[in-house]
Amino acid sequence: MDFPFSGTGVMTQSNIVEFRSVTKTYNFGRPDAFTAIQQVSFTVEDLRDHGEFISILGPSGSGKSTILRLLAGLDPQHPPTSGTVLVAGRPVTGPGADRGMVFQDYTSFDHRTVLDNVAFGLECRGVSKSERYAKAREWIARVGLDVQADAVKYPHELSGGMRQRVAIARTLILHPRIILMDEPFGALDPHNRYQMQDLLVSLWRHVQATVFFVTHSVEEAVYLGDRVFVLSRSPGTLLHQIAVPPPDRPAAEMQRDPAFQQKVFEIRDILEQLETSPRGSGNPAGFERS
Amino acid sequence: MTNAEKPPGDLSGFPQASPGAVDPPVPEGSGVSELVEQSGRDWLPELRRPIPRWLTALAGIACVVICLGLWWWATAGAAEERLLLYSQLPSIRETIDYLPNLWDAAAPERHLWYNTKVSLGRVLLGFSLALCVGIPLGIAAGCFPVLQSALAPLILFGRNIPVAALTALVFALFGTGELQKVMFIFIACVAFILSDAISAVQEVGQRYVETALTLGASRLQIIVKVLVPLAMPMIFDSLRVLFGLAFGYIMLVEIIQEGQGAGGLGYLLNIARRRSRPEIMVIIVLTIPVVAWLIDQLLYAVQCLLFRWKYGREAEASVVLRFSRSILRLFWKNPDAVKSL
Ligand SMILES: Nc1ncnc2c1ncn2[C@@H]1O[C@H](COP(=O)(O)OP(=O)(O)O)[C@@H](O)[C@H]1O
Numbered sequence: 148m149d150f151p152f153s154g155t156g157v158m159t160q161s162n163i164v165e166f167r168s169v170t171k172t173y174n175f176g177r178p179d180a181f182t183a184i185q186q187v188s189f190t191v192e193d194l195r196d197h198g199e200f201i202s203i204l205g206p207s208g209s210g211k212s213t214i215l216r217l218l219a220g221l222d223p224q225h226p227p228t229s230g231t232v233l234v235a236g237r238p239v240t241g242p243g244a245d246r247g248m249v250f251q252d253y254t255s256f257d258h259r260t261v262l263d264n265v266a267f268g269l270e271c272r273g274v275s276k277s278e279r280y281a282k283a284r285e286w287i288a289r290v291g292l293d294v295q296a297d298a299v300k301y302p303h304e305l306s307g308g309m310r311q312r313v314a315i316a317r318t319l320i321l322h323p324r325i326i327l328m329d330e331p332f333g334a335l336d337p338h339n340r341y342q343m344q345d346l347l348v349s350l351w352r353h354v355q356a357t358v359f360f361v362t363h364s365v366e367e368a369v370y371l372g373d374r375v376f377v378l379s380r381s382p383g384t385l386l387h388q389i390a391v392p393p394p395d396r397p398a399a400e401m402q403r404d405p406a407f408q409q410k411v412f413e414i415r416d417i418l419e420q421l422e423t424s425p426r427g428s429g430n431p432a433g434f435e436r437s
Numbered sequence: 438m439t440n441a442e443k444p445p446g447d448l449s450g451f452p453q454a455s456p457g458a459v460d461p462p463v464p465e466g467s468g469v470s471e472l473v474e475q476s477g478r479d480w481l482p483e484l485r486r487p488i489p490r491w492l493t494a495l496a497g498i499a500c501v502v503i504c505l506g507l508w509w510w511a512t513a514g515a516a517e518e519r520l521l522l523y524s525q526l527p528s529i530r531e532t533i534d535y536l537p538n539l540w541d542a543a544a545p546e547r548h549l550w551y552n553t554k555v556s557l558g559r560v561l562l563g564f565s566l567a568l569c570v571g572i573p574l575g576i577a578a579g580c581f582p583v584l585q586s587a588l589a590p591l592i593l594f595g596r597n598i599p600v601a602a603l604t605a606l607v608f609a610l611f612g613t614g615e616l617q618k619v620m621f622i623f624i625a626c627v628a629f630i631l632s633d634a635i636s637a638v639q640e641v642g643q644r645y646v647e648t649a650l651t652l653g654a655s656r657l658q659i660i661v662k663v664l665v666p667l668a669m670p671m672i673f674d675s676l677r678v679l680f681g682l683a684f685g686y687i688m689l690v691e692i693i694q695e696g697q698g699a700g701g702l703g704y705l706l707n708i709a710r711r712r713s714r715p716e717i718m719v720i721i722v723l724t725i726p727v728v729a730w731l732i733d734q735l736l737y738a739v740q741c742l743l744f745r746w747k748y749g750r751e752a753e754a755s756v757v758l759r760f761s762r763s764i765l766r767l768f769w770k771n772p773d774a775v776k777s778l
């Protein structure tokens with residue numbers, strides 16, 4: 148799980164994540180080839196004691212999930228068609244527990260209790276039962292679930308918000324360097340959403356990981372993020388990287404602030420323009436080598 | 438459907454500004470009254486509406502009564518005048534009168550329960566054998582498509598083998614002994630178990646596998662901790678269906694063997710034919726489904742207990758579970774202890 152920062156390899160910079168002109172063409176070389184993202188480049192610095200929070204916005208199909216899954220090293224997005232995805236200076240070779248992922252659809256293991264769901268990663272590492280359960284209980288409490296009542300429940304007895312809490316606990320218990328979240332709160336109602344945003348902010352301060360957070364909600368992106376990435380319509384390119392103030396108040400409160408809303412409107416205008424502008428800002432099957 | 442599976446160009450899920458999509462024009466002044474009229478005009482009962490329990494029972498009883506009535510009507514009257522002769526279908530009276538003969542302690546080889554037990558034992562043996570081969574192999578093939586491709590021809594033949602041809606085949610291969618009967622059930626079931634296990638594993642969402650991968654699970658750990666447990670309820674479902682089928686088919690091979698010591702329901706059918714006793718046939722036709730249903734309910738109860746994470750409250754609806762619980766309650770006063778059964 149650890150990244151040796153010394154020794155062999157191309158370990159020159161202190162970037163936790165780097166995309167070097169990454170292009171992903173699905174079904175490359177076949178008639179149904181489709182370029183999802185094109186020439187995406189960015190870097191996220193590895194700041195000590197402070198992971199950066201990156202929100203990703205973009206029209207549907209602009210390649211947000213593709214970027215996240217490239218980072219996670221999951222098929223069929225991995226490997227990129229061209230370019231390099233570097234994590235801590237090394238090319239991503241496949242999935243690993245150093246990059247935790249929370250999906251939009253609830254992926255709690257239905258056959259495991261909340262406790263065993265949260266302890267899953269530790270179990271895979273061979274941590275003893277008493278130790279992993281103790282840690283799992285800690286995390287269950289930390290994500291705002293009831294250790295006594297909820298730990299023994301099965302996922303089918305939980306609400307959507309509770310399931311996402313389990314998913315977050317299950318990921319964070321492993322202390323990943325990078326947390327990838329693909330519209331994790333997309334299926335929750337607004338009230339639950341605020342709660343989860345507040346929870347995420349407090350947890351994120353605790354674990355100090357770099358977070359990539361895909362969302363459709365501009366408010367959510369601006370509230371949570373240090374930086375907001377805006378992708379163009381398909382094939383996705385990285386259009387803007389907008390620095391935004393970090394969350395310093397509870398979600399429901401800060402999102403009513405006029406300065407906050409000003410920022411939201413700015414970004415919404417950019418997105419609206421993308422939505423309504425005629426398609427063809429890029430060649431749909433276009434795959435150009437530079 | 439994950440995003441990865443979305444066809445290219447799928448723009449759902451993002452607010453779309455589509456000025457062309459306006460609601461179709463509604464003719465004014467015709468809306469409400471027409472709706473009311475329509476629901477009054479529909480003569481069909483409410484679609485899919487659940488019915489009270491008494492009506493469920495009544496409908497079932499009505500069906501049984503009608504069938505018994507038809508049976509009675511077709512076999513009523515003097516021997517020569519009835520619609521269906523005794524040799525075609527014995528009357529209700531004749532069947533009931535014959536029943537004690539299948540209870541007779543003096544002739545245990547004709548005993549209905551004894552022969553049911555013998556048949557059941559054979560099915561169990563052959564079926565267990567098929568499980569031991571089919572499930573591990575099916576799970577492996579569900580995880581590794583190479584193995585699935587290699588097994589595909591076998592499964593194709595196994596699933597489409599005509600049962601009548603199979604009886605002849607096992608007769609030729611294994612004679613008329615126990616081996617023939619066990620192998621018949623084994624061959625008849627193994628391909629189905631195999632293919633059902635494969636599809637059960639494949640049915641488990643890829644997102645579970647991906648989640649496990651991002652939590653650092655190895656491939657073997659994913660098979661053992663994720664794919665197999667999540668596939669098990671579906672495998673169990675198909676096993677219940679298959680077991681019922683196997684129990685119905687076993688008689689096909691039992692009927693081949695004549696003479697002493699053969700046993701089984703097929704053997705009982707042989708007696709019926711040789712002694713021209715159609716009552717036996719009717720009794721078997723009537724008891725087997727009941728036995729099969731009881732076994733299925735028992736397996737369902739086991740399934741609910743094994744996979745509580747999936748069935749939860751559904752287990753409460755299991756007849757066998759409710760029944761055994763109420764029996765327990767007669768002896769055991771503590772309701773909580775019984776409830777946790
Ligand atoms: N496995 C795949 N095969 C082919 N096309 C894909 C695949 N996965 C995604 N796509 C296409 O790539 C584009 C980007 O997908 P995705 O990254 O899921 O977009 P987003 O998450 O921004 O909505 C979409 O148009 C989608 O249809």
Ligand SMILES: [Mg+2]
Nearest residue numbers: 211212329440
């Ligand atoms: Mg997506």
